[in-house]
Amino acid sequence: MTDSIQTWAEKVLAGDRRAIARAISAVECGDSLGTELLKRLFSASGKAQVIGVTGSPGTGKSTLVEKLAGAYRAAGARVGIVAVDPTSPFSGGALLGDRIRMQSLASDKEIYIRSMATRGHLGGLAPTTHDVVAILDAAGCDVVLIETVGVGQDEVEVARLADATVLLLVPGMGDDVQTFKAGVMEIADLYVLNKTDLPGADLLAQEVEAMLSTASSRGDGWRPPIVKAIATTGWGLGEVKQALEQFRCFQEQSSGKEKRRRVYWRSRLLELLRQNLFEKVARERLGDDSLEKYVEDLLQHRVDPYSLVGRIVADSLGAGD
Amino acid sequence: MTDSIQTWAEKVLAGDRRAIARAISAVECGDSLGTELLKRLFSASGKAQVIGVTGSPGTGKSTLVEKLAGAYRAAGARVGIVAVDPTSPFSGGALLGDRIRMQSLASDKEIYIRSMATRGHLGGLAPTTHDVVAILDAAGCDVVLIETVGVGQDEVEVARLADATVLLLVPGMGDDVQTFKAGVMEIADLYVLNKTDLPGADLLAQEVEAMLSTASSRGDGWRPPIVKAIATTGWGLGEVKQALEQFRCFQEQSSGKEKRRRVYWRSRLLELLRQNLFEKVARERLGDDSLEKYVEDLLQHRVDPYSLVGRIVADSLGAGD
Numbered sequence: 001m002t003d004s005i006q007t008w009a010e011k012v013l014a015g016d017r018r019a020i021a022r023a024i025s026a027v028e029c030g031d032s033l034g035t036e037l038l039k040r041l042f043s044a045s046g047k048a049q050v051i052g053v054t055g056s057p058g059t060g061k062s063t064l065v066e067k068l069a070g071a072y073r074a075a076g077a078r079v080g081i082v083a084v085d086p087t088s089p090f091s092g093g094a095l096l097g098d099r100i101r102m103q104s105l106a107s108d109k110e111i112y113i114r115s116m117a118t119r120g121h122l123g124g125l126a127p128t129t130h131d132v133v134a135i136l137d138a139a140g141c142d143v144v145l146i147e148t149v150g151v152g153q154d155e156v157e158v159a160r161l162a163d164a165t166v167l168l169l170v171p172g173m174g175d176d177v178q179t180f181k182a183g184v185m186e187i188a189d190l191y192v193l194n195k196t197d198l199p200g201a202d203l204l205a206q207e208v209e210a211m212l213s214t215a216s217s218r219g220d221g222w223r224p225p226i227v228k229a230i231a232t233t234g235w236g237l238g239e240v241k242q243a244l245e246q247f248r249c250f251q252e253q254s255s256g257k258e259k260r261r262r263v264y265w266r267s268r269l270l271e272l273l274r275q276n277l278f279e280k281v282a283r284e285r286l287g288d289d290s291l292e293k294y295v296e297d298l299l300q301h302r303v304d305p306y307s308l309v310g311r312i313v314a315d316s317l318g319a320g321d
Numbered sequence: 322m323t324d325s326i327q328t329w330a331e332k333v334l335a336g337d338r339r340a341i342a343r344a345i346s347a348v349e350c351g352d353s354l355g356t357e358l359l360k361r362l363f364s365a366s367g368k369a370q371v372i373g374v375t376g377s378p379g380t381g382k383s384t385l386v387e388k389l390a391g392a393y394r395a396a397g398a399r400v401g402i403v404a405v406d407p408t409s410p411f412s413g414g415a416l417l418g419d420r421i422r423m424q425s426l427a428s429d430k431e432i433y434i435r436s437m438a439t440r441g442h443l444g445g446l447a448p449t450t451h452d453v454v455a456i457l458d459a460a461g462c463d464v465v466l467i468e469t470v471g472v473g474q475d476e477v478e479v480a481r482l483a484d485a486t487v488l489l490l491v492p493g494m495g496d497d498v499q500t501f502k503a504g505v506m507e508i509a510d511l512y513v514l515n516k517t518d519l520p521g522a523d524l525l526a527q528e529v530e531a532m533l534s535t536a537s538s539r540g541d542g543w544r545p546p547i548v549k550a551i552a553t554t555g556w557g558l559g560e561v562k563q564a565l566e567q568f569r570c571f572q573e574q575s576s577g578k579e580k581r582r583r584v585y586w587r588s589r590l591l592e593l594l595r596q597n598l599f600e601k602v603a604r605e606r607l608g609d610d611s612l613e614k615y616v617e618d619l620l621q622h623r624v625d626p627y628s629l630v631g632r633i634v635a636d637s638l639g640a641g642d
Contacts, residue, residue: 035627038625038627039625039627039628042622042625042626042627043622043625045622046622258620261620262616262620265616265619265620265626266612266616268619268626269612269615269616269619269626269629269630270599270603270607272626272627272630273599273602273603273607273630273633273634274595274596274598274599275595276630276631276634277595277598277599277602277634277637277638278591278594278595278598278599280634280638281594281598281638282591282594286591286594291587291590294590295583295586295587295590298586298589298590299579299582299583299586301363301364301366301367304359304360304363304364305363305586305589305590305593306356306359306360306363306593307360308590309590309593309594309597310597312594313594313597313598313601316598316638317598317601317602317637317638317639318638318639
């Protein structure tokens with residue numbers, strides 16, 4: 001650390017790649033310097049268009065993100081990419097962490113790419129993704145693309161963080177319809193049917209059309225478009241970008257963007273409060289010995305968990321109880 | 322409410338079905354009576370064998386649970402079943418909630434079946450599943466079977482709650498291997514290859530064998546068996562039950578059960594503390610007006626979320642800060 005926090009923040013704001021990399025690392029390590037930095041960067045954030053790209057494994061998310069980033073770059077935008085990698089919640093090892101991602105973009109200095117591990121966080125989105133996006137946003141990225149591991153319900157968390165959510169589908173994945181039912185369909189602002197050179201593309205398009213036509217209409221009046229693409233060749237990518245632009249205009253005209261960010265901030269504020277309260281109380285009241293003693297009491301059924309937790313909470317919050 | 326809490330608790334402990342149903346409903350509603358009841362039931366819980374059954378949609382979890390419950394009943398055990406249904410996190414509607422489940426068991430008074438919705442809880446397990454299992458346990462169930470929606474990472478939460486976890490696999494589901502990688506394979510104490518009359522059963526068995534033989538061995542020294550079954554016909558069910566019994570004996574002899582429950586209680590205690598602290602502070606400090614004012618401040622970038630939350634936490638925990 002040779003820079004003061006203030007100098008460091010200024011370098012991030014100026015788009016200095018090394019300062020950005022160090023900022024993200026500090027945030028990922030849960031370093032208190034990271035938090036200090038985020039406080040200084042916050043007022044400069046909120047300008048980027050944040051686009052979430054989600055879909056089951058094998059639908060081509062990385063490729064779409066890579067090509068989309070290239071298209072935004074070609075239009076003069078500065079682009080940040082956050083790829084959230086699957087991690088085993090037990091072993092803690094990142095599966096894809098060391099692969100070299102998105103080769104075609106590696107030499108472009110106006111694109112910032114960061115891979116993150118999920119570290120067993122149940123939502124799938126790495127807990128610090130919010131902060132990494134805020135850093136890239138403050139550092140001047142016009143567009144931030146978030147690629148998430150498309151397993152289960154993390155799509156919902158992406159949808160909260162992103163201004164627009166793209167759901168990738170490919171023909172012939174039989175279990176998709178069941179995944180949709182778990183709520184994934186409801187979060188998509190844009191459907192990209194990828195790999196439409198595979199058999200079953202028309203059937204898939206019909207199924208999604210049918211599902212959208214029977215779905216209750218969205219509160220905001222937007223009807224999510226369905227775009228066919230073959231991301232590996234770039235076919236259809238122009239239409240994907242155009243549809244995203246249309247949605248952005250729609251959002252800005254209908255104040256949908258503000259509404260969505262309001263929902264996001266409410267949820268983010270409550271989550272941070274939950275987290276910070278807990279961490280402070282755990283640090284102050286659950287030194288290693290006390291925690292093990294409590295666990296032993298529960299294991300032996302000497303005290304029930306509700307009475308025990310009630311007592312710890314009352315002690316922590318003090319007489320104001 | 323005609324009974325006192327004490328009378329109600331005694332009826333639950335005596336296995337009274339109406340009292341059990343009312344207890345579970347109270348817990349599901351987040352009723353404070355539910356918590357009072359749980360405090361009284363806790364000392365009688367901890368005796369049941371809790372078995373989690375998980376797997377992707379379409380692997381036959383319901384059928385396996387139904388047949389397994391029948392087999393335990395035939396051996397004289399009292400059985401509780403908790404089926405956790407998928408719910409859309411946005412619409413809140415339970416998809417399978419109203420279907421009539423497990424018809425063959427409906428008339429057996431020694432089997433208690435309860436369907437629950439996940440209500441958007443990210444782990445997939447309904448937040449109150451822990452408490453429902455505790456009620457069935459205290460009410461005298463010898464075995465409690467938990468069937469979970471097999472999407473994403475909720476399997477991990479089941480594995481923490483259960484004494485034994487059964488993972489169902491079926492031949493020909495191409496995406497399974499990728500799901501495994503996300504950590505699901507590591508939580509299984511027993512693999513059941515279901516629908517082995519379908520093509521690809523031998524290949525699947527070989528793949529799982531191969532994966533287990535290359536996996537680093539478990540800390541407890543147990544090598545998860547692989548059992549073939551056709552749950553719809555009951556074929557192989559005896560072997561499944563036998564393997565579960567073997568695992569139970571192994572766990573009891575190796576004190577693995579106690580170790581697992583210690584891990585469970587540590588995680589449960591911390592989760593309850595996190596939850597209760599937050600609820601109390603939110604109630605006392607975030608009356609509707611304050612919350613909306615804070616959200617507005619964040620939306621306008623007048624204050625950064627870390628400084629804001631730091632202030633609320635400091636105010637809540639008082640001068641002991």
